[in-house]
Amino acid sequence: MRKLLPFLIVLCGGVVSAAQTSPDEAAIRAAIAAQAAAWNRADIPAFMQAYENSEKTTFIGQTLRKGYEPILERYMTAYSTREQMGTLSFGNIDVRLLEGSCGKPEFAVVTGTFHLERSAKGEAKKDDGIFSLVWRNGADGWKIILDHTS
Numbered sequence: 241m242r243k244l245l246p247f248l249i250v251l252c253g254g255v256v257s258a259a260q261t262s263p264d265e266a267a268i269r270a271a272i273a274a275q276a277a278a279w280n281r282a283d284i285p286a287f288m289q290a291y292e293n294s295e296k297t298t299f300i301g302q303t304l305r306k307g308y309e310p311i312l313e314r315y316m317t318a319y320s321t322r323e324q325m326g327t328l329s330f331g332n333i334d335v336r337l338l339e340g341s342c343g344k345p346e347f348a349v350v351t352g353t354f355h356l357e358r359s360a361k362g363e364a365k366k367d368d369g370i371f372s373l374v375w376r377n378g379a380d381g382w383k384i385i386l387d388h389t390s
Contacts, residue, residue: 264345265335268375268382272330272350279328284315292376292383300388311387318364326358326367348375348382354389 261269271290278286291297291308299305305314319325333352340346350373358367374386 262337262345264337264348264377264382268335268348268350269333271382272333272352276328276330279325282322282325284312284319284325288312288315290384291387292378292380292385294385296385298386300386301390318362320362321360323358323360324362324364326356326360329355329357331355346377348377349373350375 275287275290278284278289288308288311291311293308295307297306297308297311299311299314301314305311331353333350336349337345338347338349351371353370354368356367361367369390371387371389373384373388375382376385
């Protein structure tokens with residue numbers, strides 16, 4: 241049962257202050273920070289740990305790719321050297337948690353910007369862009385199930 245109180249929301253027995261970052265948002269932000277750190281040490285497999293390892297995971301860029309393995313292959317091909325990967329930074333990260341039937345976050349929509357500082361370009365030509373991600377909170381924690389980057 242939901243009850244609205246001044247500055248507090250009571251959902252299925254849990255209380256979250258409207259002014260605090262929730263543990264779910266903190267987990268997503270930590271995963272994004274871990275992605276940037278992995279990228280910046282040229283570790284694409286570690287970068288991919290934020291994605292759900294599923295045939296349904298989807299990446300939308302210049303083309304559409306479905307499945308964890310095709311997305312991993314896309315990154316490995318498009319950024320085949322350390323110089324092509326460069327240094328990644330994210331900005332303007334906005335996390336919007338979407339509650340399920342019990343008021344607990346089951347999905348999240350995350351938007352933001354990316355910037356690559358690099359000395360070489362391979363198949364991937366863009367150094368700056370925007371993205372929207374759909375995350376799902378499942379058995380393995382928060383994972384990206386849809387990535388739209390342009």
